[in-house]
Amino acid sequence: MTMKNPFMLIATAISAAFFCVLVGILFFTFKDEPRNSRFSTDFTLVNDKGEPVDQSIFKGNPSLVYFGYTHCPEVCPTTLFEVAGYLNQLGEEGAPIKSYLFTVDPERDTPEIMKGYVTAFSDRITGVTGTPEEMKRVIAGWRAFAEKVPNKSGGYSMSHTMDLFLIGADGRLKGLIPYGADQDDAIEKIRSRLL
């Protein structure tokens, strides 16, 4: 293509640059963090009262979901205390939010153990456990990670995702709060994404 008109060349360059910026913005907006990913896995688990729960748990109200376990000395208690703190600080405003601890160690975390554990943080956190197979479906469904690491004594620890999942009332992932996040930043994110 020959450019007889110099303005044509400039206009082409400008629109090309504009297009690149636009694509860049779109890319960064979506790459920033997983947003709006859909959960489309069916599962059957039990809550800490032993009642059955399924995928409908993620719909109808916004929720804070954490994948942890009770044999976890540091990261899990810290995160759950923070969740209790967010709920306290949000007060009435956060009333629609439900929060769940899905155990990545369902073999050891029975409903009774989960109940005693989560209640120590807040009466607004519900523990969810069940069979390892069903729990794997939930973990994979949210693209979280959990893996058993055996010890020489025959026991094991779990490696697992530390992020807190923010799930909208529509059952879609709205954002993540990383471990160690600033409380004000976290509350702001919960407000803007879930409420």
Add this chain to the structure above:
Amino acid sequence: MFIRNIATYAVLGSLIAFGSAQAHEFKLGEIEIGHPYSRAMLPMAKVGGGYFKITNNGPADRLVRITSDRAGSVELHEMKMNGAVMQMRELEAGIAIPANTTVELKPGGYHLMFMDVPQPFKEGEMIKATLVFEKAGSVDVEFAVGPVAADKSKDAHAEHGK
């Protein structure tokens, strides 16, 4: 952000620690064990962490084993953050303590795990344990139990002087 928080808590923690003069230490030849501490465990929790500082003024050694009457077993673990994933692994060969160095067992790094604890640790308790070194031998220590993990507001143990 995480680092900044840790730094803040470390500064706050050390202020409180010095203020209340809770630091304690144990000696085994050229090895000093600075302020062993643990944290109150939650109801139904079966494990607790243990942290301390090892200052070695002598030749290279290795922390190989820990025992405690309060736990079924005590393991040496390393925690690592790999992106958003927390990774735990057992240090089967123990922890190397090179000559004339300080090695710290702390949250987010090397630590002890008290496993199968029948009676959860309570804040204010002292937990007796024995540390066994490959060369220096064994030493009895006491872990001071502080507040539960997340209660950073009154965490006197984030950082501690010897």
